[in-house]
Amino acid sequence: MIDKFVPSLTEAMAGIADGATVLIAGFGAGIPDTLLRGLLAQGARDLTLVVNAAASEEGPVAELLAAGRVRKVMCSFVRAASTASRLQREGRLEIEMVPQGTLAERIRAGGAGIQAFYTPTAADTVLAEGRETRVIGGKLCLLEHAITADVALVDAWEADRWGNLTHRATARNFNPIMAMAGRLTIVQTRHVVALGTIPPQHVQTAGVFVDRVLHVPEGDAA
Amino acid sequence: MIQGRDRLAIARRIAEDIPEGWFVNLGIGMPTAVSDYIPPEREVIFHAENGVIGIGPAPAPEEADPYLVNAGVQPITLLTGAALVHHADSFAIARGGHLDLCVLGAFQVDEAGDLANWAHGLTEPTRQIGGAMDLAVGAQRVWVAMEHCTKAGEPRLLPRCTYPLTARGVVQRVYTDLAVLEVTAAGFAVREMVPGLDFATLQSRTGATLQRG
Numbered sequence: 001m002i003d004k005f006v007p008s009l010t011e012a013m014a015g016i017a018d019g020a021t022v023l024i025a026g027f028g029a030g031i032p033d034t035l036l037r038g039l040l041a042q043g044a045r046d047l048t049l050v051v052n053a054a055a056s057e058e059g060p061v062a063e064l065l066a067a068g069r070v071r072k073v074m075c076s077f078v079r080a081a082s083t084a085s086r087l088q089r090e091g092r093l094e095i096e097m098v099p100q101g102t103l104a105e106r107i108r109a110g111g112a113g114i115q116a117f118y119t120p121t122a123a124d125t126v127l128a129e130g131r132e133t134r135v136i137g138g139k140l141c142l143l144e145h146a147i148t149a150d151v152a153l154v155d156a157w158e159a160d161r162w163g164n165l166t167h168r169a170t171a172r173n174f175n176p177i178m179a180m181a182g183r184l185t186i187v188q189t190r191h192v193v194a195l196g197t198i199p200p201q202h203v204q205t206a207g208v209f210v211d212r213v214l215h216v217p218e219g220d221a222a
Numbered sequence: 223m224i225q226g227r228d229r230l231a232i233a234r235r236i237a238e239d240i241p242e243g244w245f246v247n248l249g250i251g252m253p254t255a256v257s258d259y260i261p262p263e264r265e266v267i268f269h270a271e272n273g274v275i276g277i278g279p280a281p282a283p284e285e286a287d288p289y290l291v292n293a294g295v296q297p298i299t300l301l302t303g304a305a306l307v308h309h310a311d312s313f314a315i316a317r318g319g320h321l322d323l324c325v326l327g328a329f330q331v332d333e334a335g336d337l338a339n340w341a342h343g344l345t346e347p348t349r350q351i352g353g354a355m356d357l358a359v360g361a362q363r364v365w366v367a368m369e370h371c372t373k374a375g376e377p378r379l380l381p382r383c384t385y386p387l388t389a390r391g392v393v394q395r396v397y398t399d400l401a402v403l404e405v406t407a408a409g410f411a412v413r414e415m416v417p418g419l420d421f422a423t424l425q426s427r428t429g430a431t432l433q434r435g
Contacts, residue, residue: 027272027309028295029288080347089347097349100271101313101356108310120359121317124390126344127355157289169290169306173272176308204308 004163004213005192009034012186012214013042019071020044020150023107023178024051024061030171032153034188034216036060039153046071050107050147052100052174053077054084065093074147076100097127102144104177109146111180111209116145152182156205156213159189160196163210164203172204179209188216224419226399232367234259236325236397239365240266244322247271247357249339250294252367253325267301269321271353273312276304293353316353317360324361326354328368328393330383333409333430335393337366338385351388358389370398370427377429379403379410400424408433 006012012035016022022039025032037060039047047070049061054075056062062083064070072094078085087093098106099121109117118141123133132143154175157168165187167175179185192215227235229252237259240246247269248254257277260266268277271293278299281287286297300306307315315321330338337358340351358364371377379396396403401424402414411433415424425432 027293028291076351076353078347078349085347097351099351099355100309100353101317101360104309104313105317119317122355123359124387125355126386167308169287169300170270170272170274170292171289172306172308174309177310 001161003161004207004210005161006212006214009038009041009214012188012212013038015184016042016044016151018044019046021048021050021148023147023149023152023174023182024049025152025154025174025178027052027170027173029169030155030167030173030175031060032155032186032188033060035153035186035214036064040064040067040069045069048072048074050074050103050149052103054095055079055082057081057083068092072096074098074103076103099127103147104174106144106147107174107181108177110148111177114146116143118143147181149182150184152178152185154179154182154185154187154205154210156187156189158191158193158198159187159210159213159215160193160198160207161213162195163187163207163213164198165189165205165207165210166198166202167204176205176209179205182209182211185209185211187213189213190216190218224400224416224423226370226416228399230255232397232399235402236365236367240323242266245269245275245320247316247321247324247361249324249326249354249357249367250352251327253327254292254294254296256325256367269312269315270298271309271312271316271357273307273309274298274300274304275307275315276301278304313353313356316356319360319362321357321361323363323365324357325365325367326357328366328378328396329385330378330380331366331368331393331396331405332380332383333405334382335391335405336383337364337388337393338383339388341386344386354388358392363394364392365395365397366393367397370400377427380429381431400427403432406433411435
């Protein structure tokens with residue numbers, strides 16, 4: 001019987017190695033906060049985080065950064081008053097700025113087995129300096145490489161034992177594409193449902209992309 | 223003393239120019255208010271980068287759903303007929319030319335239509351790229367909502383942007399507290415000035431050379 005549920009946070013986070021690249025889903029909503037606290041407790045170091053924003057001085061991403069566990073962040077948005085910005089000024093963190101759509105597409109491509117693609121986004125900006133560009137269809141385009149990762153941390157609203165997921169409202173955001181791009185995809189879900197409960201046409205992330213699922217009931221975020 | 227448009231009045235002025243049927247993305251800040259000024263009988267569909275097609279009015283605070291937010295992470299509602307997609311599909315909308323219009327804020331715009339809206343310099347610790355580079359190159363039209371000058375009185379409409387660019391040659395129209403301008407082959411053309419403002423005064427507050435009409 002296929003059963004992707006794990007009974008504890010410790011088991012959910014087991015085996016994440018030092019040096020791992022970790023995709024962190026979420027955009028205001030749909031943040032896998034419990035799994036992030038699990039990663040903090042798990043202890044892996046020298047991590048590369050791929051996350052939309054590193055804009056805060058609090059919250060689980062900032063805590064991982066502040067604990068000195070992260071070597072590099074790839075993100076689309078950094079604020080001056082953020083832990084990421086402070087660590088970069090101190091020479092303790094590398095930040096790679098990636099336009100948000102390029103970030104999403106690099107992750108999607110990674111999950112889809114596409115090695116790289118050309119896009120006009122950022123082709124005419126400082127982000128393209130020293131990188132490969134070419135004119136395609138009359139437009140200057142920038143070569144962007146796919147992102148795959150050792151681990152993806154994903155949030156869901158409902159999950160069944162095959163790992164089929166739904167995401168509530170705008171909590172979907174990066175979750176389905178990060179689930180695709182992680183070699184080990186770990187999910188926290190608000191609700192556990194029996195196999196077949198989610199109508200097949202309503203599955204938003206298919207279970208084939210999911211490895212482990214942890215039940216984190218509402219109000220039990222950390 | 224000339225009474226310029228305040229930020230909401232700029233948003234209201236932009237809303238006047240958006241016709242029924244357009245599919246529109248509004249940037250964070252001043253542009254977000256544009257949707258409040260679209261009359262209910264005019265069907266315009268608003269997109270948010272985090273996967274919303276059909277943003278409705280802001281909810282009352284007690285009705286806010288933490289699972290339903292816009293790209294500025296403010297609570298929203300959905301219109302009847304709305305759709306939700308994941309982030310890659312949402313940016314396929316932006317990058318694939320499916321938006322009729324994107325309204326963005328800016329630090330600087332220049333007479334070639336170059337847009338600078340993510341950093342004040344390359345050493346600037348705040349780097350707010352977000353989805354702006356994708357939207358700027360992907361939308362059918364890019365309009366900018368901005369103050370004509372900085373708080374220190376420095377012009378933001380320039381012959382050439384001095385801040386790092388978001389995209390080159392993409393801005394078609396600029397709405398400021400003082401005027402509505404179009405980017406043409408000959409540079410900024412003044413389409414409209416607020417009452418009481420004359421061309422020479424507007425020119426004195428603009429870094430680029432303005433064209434009449």
